[in-house]
Amino acid sequence: MFIAILGRQQALGATELERLYGGDRTRWFSDRAMLIESDAFDFNRLGGSLKAGRIILQTNGNWQMISRTVVDRYAKQWYGIPHKITLGISAYGFRISSRDVQKTGLLLKKQLQQCSVSLRLIPNTEPALNTAASHHNKLGLSPHKIELLIVRNTSGRVIIAESIGAQNISALAARDQVRPRTDAFVGMLPPKLARMMVNFTGLPEEFDSSAAESTSRLCILDPFCGTGTVLQEALLNGYSVVGTDLSQKMIDYTTENLAWLRQKFRTTGEVIALQQADATTFQWKPPRAINAVVCETYLGQPFSAPPRLEKLHEVAGNCNHIITTFLRNIHSQLGDAAPLVLAVPAWRDHSGHFTHLPLIKHLADFGYQRIPLHHIHPEQLLYYRENQVVAREILILTKSPSTKSMRY
DSSP states (O other), rough: EEEEEEEHHHHHHHHHHHHOOTTTTTEEEEEEEEEEOOTTTOGGGGGSEEEEEEEEEEEEOHHHHHHHHHHHHHHHHHTTOOOOOOEEEEESSSSOHHHHHEEEEHHHHHHHEEEEEEEEOOOSSSSSSSHHHHHHHTTTTTEEEEEEEEEEESSSSSEEEEEEOOHHHHHHHHHIIIIIOOGGGGGOOOOOHHHHHHHHHHOOSSSOOOOOOHHSEEEEEEEOTTTTHHHHHHHHHHHHEEEEEEOOHHEEEHHHHHHHHHHOOOOOOEEEEEEOOTTTTTOSGGGGGGGGEEEOOOOOOOOOOOOOOOHHHHHHHHHHHHHHHHHHHHTSSSSSTOOOOEEEEEEEETTSOOOOOOOGGGGGGGGGEEEOOSSSGGGGGGEEEOSSEEEEEEEEEOOSSSOOOOOO
């Protein structure tokens, strides 16, 4: 069993785990950690978890008790080991200081010194090491570079896990800022959110491993591809991709970015097609080869402060029209089981209240329904930063069983 430490917006990270591994094999342990029961758990595939570890021990107790358990266990386990050990300790859910965590590491280091075992302790500035410290020290990536994840929930239950890695923030930063083409005007979809959205589809990485390579990859369509962020994350996760955009400039940017991606990263998917097209009218061919749709739709104009009500209604109405027209257009082109994962705009006012697109209340009218989730209410699927007016609301949809109620 594994435990994952979720990122800043836990609802998105929890949904990603549920969609990949199932609601019956994932469950909350604390407000920022989830348990995963899977022999095929792949931390490197995730975008919404900061760290993950293989569970070693489940127990109860305060920090003093847990500290003694850790020191006793690992002093015995590492007794006489010939290699130098690099160790980080991260504590979550305890009311302790970084000095308390550091003291545990120093006690263990002292005991190991008595049997001539060398231990390098990563210093704590907080009870839990930040992701950068874990990543740059390569903790969890080899048998001698270890991070202990010690998580306590509100009932006093404690899990001790050995890390299997931290989020690769260097690679994410490169795919966000180092790639050759970006465009702030059309939006800067963070790669980690794009990766989560790809995983929200729930598609397996492989479709039919016994088939020919050209048919064994599942295909993801981004009909608003912009600079290609969704497509790059889909390619990295092994999918083939189709991208279209209203702007030829964006298609050129995407082409350049995906060529750069193939030079810098290992990709196994195929770029099937990139072309200029209007998502509200275009007919993708062959349409049934599309296994999922993942896209950031039109978000409207950016705002540095909440707009006046009249302006908000104007912008929201324009976005609503474009997105509903797209949903109507693509409906008949999708297979019945094909999921759609859309980032649509929601606008936050000074009080923190969100204004949502009208279409969200009328999805059934267009022949769609939300895919049910076990751990999260759909209204929680919002991605935004502090002081950001335009948020991204994530819709995870599929076609309704019956389309008789559709209005055209």
